[in-house]
Amino acid sequence: MAEEYDVEFIERGDRSARFLVRGVTPAFANGIRRAMIADVPTLSVDSVRVIENSSVMFDEQIAHRLGMVPLTTPEGEFEEGDVVTLSIDVKGPSTAYSGDLVSGDSVVEPADDNIPIIDLKDDQRLELEAEAVLDSGKSHAKHQGGVAVGYRHLQYVDVVGDAAEFEEQEPNILRGVIEERAAEHAEGNAVNGDLVPTEEFDNDLTNRYPGKEVEVNDVSNAFVFDVETDGSLTVEELVSRAVGSLEDRATELREAVQL
Amino acid sequence: MMVPVRCFTCGNVVGEHWEEFKARAREGDEDPEAVLDDLGVERHCCRRMIVSHKDLVDIVSPYQ
Ligand SMILES: [Zn+2]
Numbered sequence: 186m187a188e189e190y191d192v193e194f195i196e197r198g199d200r201s202a203r204f205l206v207r208g209v210t211p212a213f214a215n216g217i218r219r220a221m222i223a224d225v226p227t228l229s230v231d232s233v234r235v236i237e238n239s240s241v242m243f244d245e246q247i248a249h250r251l252g253m254v255p256l257t258t259p260e261g262e263f264e265e266g267d268v269v270t271l272s273i274d275v276k277g278p279s280t281a282y283s284g285d286l287v288s289g290d291s292v293v294e295p296a297d298d299n300i301p302i303i304d305l306k307d308d309q310r311l312e313l314e315a316e317a318v319l320d321s322g323k324s325h326a327k328h329q330g331g332v333a334v335g336y337r338h339l340q341y342v343d344v345v346g347d348a349a350e351f352e353e354q355e356p357n358i359l360r361g362v363i364e365e366r367a368a369e370h371a372e373g374n375a376v377n378g379d380l381v382p383t384e385e386f387d388n389d390l391t392n393r394y395p396g397k398e399v400e401v402n403d404v405s406n407a408f409v410f411d412v413e414t415d416g417s418l419t420v421e422e423l424v425s426r427a428v429g430s431l432e433d434r435a436t437e438l439r440e441a442v443q444l
Numbered sequence: 445m446m447v448p449v450r451c452f453t454c455g456n457v458v459g460e461h462w463e464e465f466k467a468r469a470r471e472g473d474e475d476p477e478a479v480l481d482d483l484g485v486e487r488h489c490c491r492r493m494i495v496s497h498k499d500l501v502d503i504v505s506p507y508q
Contacts (some may be wrong), residue, residue, distance in 0.1 A: 244446060253449035271497040283460075300449055304501040307487050326455060333454045333487070348460065415450075415457055 195362060195380055201413040202420040205339055205362065205380060207406065214336050214408040220427035221331040226265055227329040227417040228256040228293055228317045236312040240277075240303045245314050247303060252327045254283045255296040255415040260422060262292060263319045269293045274312040277305030286315070293317065296416030330417050331427075336410040338360045338403035339380075342390065344370045346398040357390040359383050359401060362409045370394050453489035461485055465494050467496045 190208035197204070206214065230251040235244045240252075256269075263269075270289040275281035284298030303311060322329030340359070344367045348354050362382050368375040371393050372386070386393040390401075412420050447462035460481045469476040480491050 241501050242481050297457055302445055303446055306505045332456045384497045
């Protein structure tokens with residue numbers, strides 16, 4: 186893609202963010218969303234060698250729980266198919282946590298340390314070796330770095346008239362982010378061009394434009410993304426790797442169809 | 445038996461919040477709604493994972 190597009194963060198955290206992208210088509214926006222869900226690879230436990238499991242759960246159940254634990258996946262260190270070995274050895278009475286996993290590679294570790302794996306009673310023990318592999322969400326949801334990834338149009342509100350007098354106004358619920366274009370009718374100190382998350386006025390337009398008749402419209406080619414990750418990578422890494430994977434495939438296609 | 449690691453619906457990791465929720469809202473007397481808000485478990489799909497959970501390890505372990 187030759188033309189520039191504009192990215193503006195509305196909320197920004199390590200594991201959850203909301204940002205506005207301008208100048209992209211709906212198809213491209215959806216391409217980014219899908220790449221974040223299915224194409225960005227992360228490490229996850231895929232096979233286990235059980236040495237001792239005298240807990241109340243079957244080996245397969247323990248293996249499944251370990252698979253769901255997000256593992257940090259630094260960029261560029263691994264290729265699809267690479268294996269990292271982790272081990273765990275916990276004796277009861279105590280609970281085995283994801284933080285008890287000892288990784289063979291210092292850059293790969295559980296993203297959260299306090300996920301309970303299994304509660305061990307007296308004389309019970311869990312000892313195993315687990316192999317984490319790099320794969321994408323396409324093959325198994327445990328490799329999916331993005332959680333609840335979505336987008337919606339940026340919207341703007343037109344004030345088209347006054348609400349009927351002497352009548353109780355019905356709530357006018359809207360979710361997402363609006364671009365202020367009717368600041369003179371809005372409550373508080375609004376400025377045209379402000380990006381306002383609808384939570385700021387309790388998702389009810391009658392709180393922001395009291396006594397007004399309003400119409401909501403989409404801002405074309407502007408999308409507000411909501412992105413969360415499971416902790417295996419940051420939002421920023423997830424988005425840039427998703428865009429990178431789209432670019433790689435576009436380049437591959439261009440080369441493949443070239444004369 | 446053990447609290448699920450992730451939410452069945454959205455895939456968010458919820459297991460890590462169980463023990464604090466249990467201590468504060470089940471064994472303690474805090475309002476479960478306020479505890480979930482405080483823990484940052486926002487979506488109702490994730491909240492039901494925790495609200496509807498019951499630890500069963502203590503119940504089944506005598507029958508091993
Ligand atoms: Zn959920």
